[in-house]
Amino acid sequence: MSELSVRHLLGIKYLKEEDIQLIFETADHFKEVINRSIKKVPSLRDITIANIFFESSTRTKLSFELAEKRLSADVINFSSAQSSVKKGETLIDTVNNILSMKVDMVVMRHPSPGAGIFLSQHVDAAIVNAGDGAHEHPTQALLDSYSIREKLGVVTGKNVVIVGDILHSRVALSNIFALKLQGANVKVCGPRTLIPKYIESLGIEVESNLIKALNWCDVANMLRIQSERLDISYFPTTREYTQQYGVNKAILDGLDKEIVIMHPGPINRGVEITSDVADSKQSIILNQVENGVAIRMAVIYLLASKIK
Amino acid sequence: MLSSKEINIILHRLACQLLEHHLDFTETALIGMQPRGIFLAQRLSKILKEDYGVRQINLGLLDITFYRDDFRRGEKTLEASSTKIDFLVEGKKVVLIDDVLYTGRSIRAALTAIQSFGRPKEIELLTLIDRRFSRHLPIQPNYRGRQVDAINEEKVKVMWKENDGKDIIYLVSK
Numbered sequence: 001m002s003e004l005s006v007r008h009l010l011g012i013k014y015l016k017e018e019d020i021q022l023i024f025e026t027a028d029h030f031k032e033v034i035n036r037s038i039k040k041v042p043s044l045r046d047i048t049i050a051n052i053f054f055e056s057s058t059r060t061k062l063s064f065e066l067a068e069k070r071l072s073a074d075v076i077n078f079s080s081a082q083s084s085v086k087k088g089e090t091l092i093d094t095v096n097n098i099l100s101m102k103v104d105m106v107v108m109r110h111p112s113p114g115a116g117i118f119l120s121q122h123v124d125a126a127i128v129n130a131g132d133g134a135h136e137h138p139t140q141a142l143l144d145s146y147s148i149r150e151k152l153g154v155v156t157g158k159n160v161v162i163v164g165d166i167l168h169s170r171v172a173l174s175n176i177f178a179l180k181l182q183g184a185n186v187k188v189c190g191p192r193t194l195i196p197k198y199i200e201s202l203g204i205e206v207e208s209n210l211i212k213a214l215n216w217c218d219v220a221n222m223l224r225i226q227s228e229r230l231d232i233s234y235f236p237t238t239r240e241y242t243q244q245y246g247v248n249k250a251i252l253d254g255l256d257k258e259i260v261i262m263h264p265g266p267i268n269r270g271v272e273i274t275s276d277v278a279d280s281k282q283s284i285i286l287n288q289v290e291n292g293v294a295i296r297m298a299v300i301y302l303l304a305s306k307i308k
Numbered sequence: 309m310l311s312s313k314e315i316n317i318i319l320h321r322l323a324c325q326l327l328e329h330h331l332d333f334t335e336t337a338l339i340g341m342q343p344r345g346i347f348l349a350q351r352l353s354k355i356l357k358e359d360y361g362v363r364q365i366n367l368g369l370l371d372i373t374f375y376r377d378d379f380r381r382g383e384k385t386l387e388a389s390s391t392k393i394d395f396l397v398e399g400k401k402v403v404l405i406d407d408v409l410y411t412g413r414s415i416r417a418a419l420t421a422i423q424s425f426g427r428p429k430e431i432e433l434l435t436l437i438d439r440r441f442s443r444h445l446p447i448q449p450n451y452r453g454r455q456v457d458a459i460n461e462e463k464v465k466v467m468w469k470e471n472d473g474k475d476i477i478y479l480v481s482k
Contacts (some may be wrong), residue, residue, distance in 0.1 A: 003384060026388060029371065029389075032390065037426070038423070038425075040424075306385070307380060
């Protein structure tokens with residue numbers, strides 16, 4: 001297959017397995033490009049991309065912007081904090097105003113689930129979802145799988161456990177879709193209060209014992225406790241969470257085999273993982289960040305090639 | 309158009325011409341262009357090493373997909389191949405190698421692409437087949453295998469033993 005089956009990247013849910021493979025193969029080439037002394041290609045010279053962020057972000061925003069610039073696209077940035085959204089402008093109005101300035105693609109992060117899907121139905125531009133509430137974060141899941149593929153050779157057949165706050169995590173949901181699509185085995189692990197009620201309907205097993213989960217897996221993806229989304233108390237104290245679900249070096253060294261540690265960032269050091277785990281040889285956290293740029297270049301390149 | 313025997317004679321001639329200009333190849337880089345120029349580059353490198361005693365050749369593969377000027381202009385997404393240049397081209401004499409020279413647009417893209425790997429001392433072009441009267445850009449080869457006059461409706465197909473089973477060149481109507 002040489003082109004994506006979709007016009008927008010709204011979620012992993014809408015992708016086919018071949019789309020993921022095409023994105024990975026394209027990302028391989030871009031990874032070579034970003035390791036050259038001159039890390040830029042002229043492909044997207046005549047494409048303008050708006051990054052609109054209605055929610056805070058460091059990594060994702062920088063990664064997208066860098067990916068766009070490495071492809072030679074023109075980039076405009078917008079964050080809701082300093083914008084007319086505060087004055088009561090609607091999402092469609094905001095975006096249509098931006099599009100009137102001849103923008104071809106919109107990369108959007110929004111606190112409401114489905115915001116990207118809604119936008120794709122109302123405006124004429126390619127939409128890339130950079131995180132919509134607790135729904136999906138497709139480029140994160142793609143770069144996570146890409147990093148597993150890079151580290152372990154394949155994703156198919158690997159055992160991956162996602163640990164932490166699954167309920168509020170768009171990273172977890174997108175990862176589940178992506179990993180299942182590629183034939184990996186997925187379990188989730190965390191306090192029962194932070195596991196969505198109907199997770200089994202996705203074919204996902206819940207393991208509440210961390211040590212058992214870690215002994216089962218090849219890869220552990222450690223999620224952050226999203227304090228900003230915890231509207232009620234889901235567990236007694238952070239300290240108790242760490243005791244039950246935090247990974248430290250002693251736990252890691254006590255396992256039957258060497259597992260790979262991932263984290264989508266930002267890390268709360270000492271909560272979900274300790275510093276010596278985050279900085280250990282088994283951790284591929286910084287590889288994930290590097291791969292993020294290559295993956296986003298691939299996604300943008302492939303979507304841009306469908307803009308007529 | 310050309311049989312395996314004729315191709316072999318031409319390859320040896322091209323190798324000798326390269327040798328005449330580059331002598332020991334220490335300051336030279338042969339760059340095969342993806343996807344079809346790499347077979348020619350690999351073959352020439354093999355001949356130079358085995359038949360003419362050249363010890364070491366800097367051989368690289370260059371993919372020009374991201375430098376092409378027809379992005380979004382066709383129906384299909386342009387699919388990339390891999391680039392593998394594990395030496396510096398800075399200060400080297402670069403020879404771009406492709407099987408067929410037609411409009412010259414690929415070479416234009418390659419001239420831009422190669423700059424991402426440094427500033428070469430000079431750049432030359434070697435093509436096995438040079439299609440006359442079809443150029444869109446002022447680009448001519450320094451070394452050519454065979455010059456042909458083909459109309460736009462025709463296509464030159466270069467087949468290689470490594471990839472297609474045997475060495476042969478066809479002129480086919482599209």
